[in-house]
Amino acid sequence: MSKICSPTPENIARACQFLRQGQLVGVPTETVYGLAANALDPSAVARIYAAKQRPAHNPLIVHVADIESLKSVVAWPLAPSTQEYLAKVADLWPGPLTLVLPRGNAIPDMVTAGQDTVAVRIPSHRVMQQILNVSQLPLAAPSANRSMYVSPTTAQHVADGLSDAVAAIIDGGPSDVGLESTIVSLIQRPRLLRPGIITAEQLATRFGMSIDELTSANIDPSGGAAISSALPKTDGELVALQAPGMMRQHYSPRTPLVFVDQSLPRQARRVGRIAFAALPPEQQAAYAAVEVLSESGDAQQIARNLFAALRRLDDAQLDAIVIDSVSDHGIGRAIMDRLRRASAQNPKQT
Numbered sequence: 001m002s003k004i005c006s007p008t009p010e011n012i013a014r015a016c017q018f019l020r021q022g023q024l025v026g027v028p029t030e031t032v033y034g035l036a037a038n039a040l041d042p043s044a045v046a047r048i049y050a051a052k053q054r055p056a057h058n059p060l061i062v063h064v065a066d067i068e069s070l071k072s073v074v075a076w077p078l079a080p081s082t083q084e085y086l087a088k089v090a091d092l093w094p095g096p097l098t099l100v101l102p103r104g105n106a107i108p109d110m111v112t113a114g115q116d117t118v119a120v121r122i123p124s125h126r127v128m129q130q131i132l133n134v135s136q137l138p139l140a141a142p143s144a145n146r147s148m149y150v151s152p153t154t155a156q157h158v159a160d161g162l163s164d165a166v167a168a169i170i171d172g173g174p175s176d177v178g179l180e181s182t183i184v185s186l187i188q189r190p191r192l193l194r195p196g197i198i199t200a201e202q203l204a205t206r207f208g209m210s211i212d213e214l215t216s217a218n219i220d221p222s223g224g225a226a227i228s229s230a231l232p233k234t235d236g237e238l239v240a241l242q243a244p245g246m247m248r249q250h251y252s253p254r255t256p257l258v259f260v261d262q263s264l265p266r267q268a269r270r271v272g273r274i275a276f277a278a279l280p281p282e283q284q285a286a287y288a289a290v291e292v293l294s295e296s297g298d299a300q301q302i303a304r305n306l307f308a309a310l311r312r313l314d315d316a317q318l319d320a321i322v323i324d325s326v327s328d329h330g331i332g333r334a335i336m337d338r339l340r341r342a343s344a345q346n347p348k349q350t
């Protein structure tokens with residue numbers, strides 16, 4: 001029986017009941033679907049790590065309904081300088097922005113991987129807002145995919161990977177943004193930890209600093225290895241990761257993914273193509289399957305449609321997927337960040 005349910009008041013009430021009982025629920029957000037648990041219940045949060053096969057050192061984002069509820073998950077009141085930085089971006093909430101702030105006492109170690117900071121987000125999706133309001137719980141929710149696979153942008157994607165792990169999946173329609181939230185640390189000075197639809201340019205303007213200043217110190221050429229090996233091993237499994245989610249390979253389809261200007265894996269016969277704008281018929285003919293993400297090449301539309309197209313082609317028994325690239329600014333930066341990680345598994349990179 002499918003666990004996907006429409007977002008009726010009855011189904012939302014039932015999902016909140018599941019969450020209170022410590023079970024997992026697939027939830028829609030404007031960025032991607034989340035795998036939610038009561039953030040205050042360590043055994044519920046442990047189920048998230050088990051279901052995703054997520055390493056215990058990779059912390060989770062806590063979702064709350066509003067600024068008032070934020071106060072119970074971060075160390076409130078914030079230091080005056082942190083409060084000032086928060087004020088410069090608070091109007092982007094509810095929305096696709098995650099902030100890393102000093103952690104509040106109520107948040108278990110399991111959520112933050114033992115760190116003294118917590119990532120928080122106030123999502124705008126109407127259904128997610130209802131779930132947060134009805135449950136009256138802060139919800140820990142990573143993207144609802146198995147660790148290392150492409151994030152889900154529909155309820156069906158969640159069911160495809162995690163059906164056995166969830167009590168229910170609430171269907172809120174396809175995610176509007178299609179890429180995971182922008183993550184900014186407000187610990188000390190603002191730092192961009194993950195690019196997203198809220199762009200580095202937008203943030204730099206608000207914080208009154210250059211993009212370089214905003215992004216320096218988190219460019220990690222080792223893809224995370226240097227950072228994680230430099231960490232003290234704390235008790236048990238908990239190892240604090242300073243820039244988690246920065247592992248170079250991430251979000252990968254099983255099928256090798258190459259950019260149009262790269263060479264195909266040898267012996268690739270059935271090749272799929274993801275185009276960012278309309279593709280002339282004579283070019284389409286060369287591929288076994290073609291996905292056009294936006295007829296006009298619009299970046300928001302490309303972002304919105306990207307993960308579903310990757311998943312469809314990954315299921316199409318192809319030997320390789322060829323994908324366009326975009327320039328690395330604005331939303332393009334977030335798109336390329338995800339695609340470089342998705343293609344990082346390929347043995348031959350040029």
Ligand code: TXA
Pocket residue numbers: 029031032033034035058059060061098100112115117118119121141142143144179180181182183193242243244245246
């Ligand atoms: O759009 C999103 O952010 C989605 C939806 C469901 O909200 N969630 C999401 O979660 O993408 P996840 O777990 O797939 O990615 C969260 C990222 C990870 O890279 C994690 O390492 C990082 O946030 N993170 C979590 N807590 C952190 C912290 N205290 N400091 C630094 N990074 C943190």
Ligand code: MG
Pocket residue numbers: 142143151
């Ligand atoms: Mg994820």
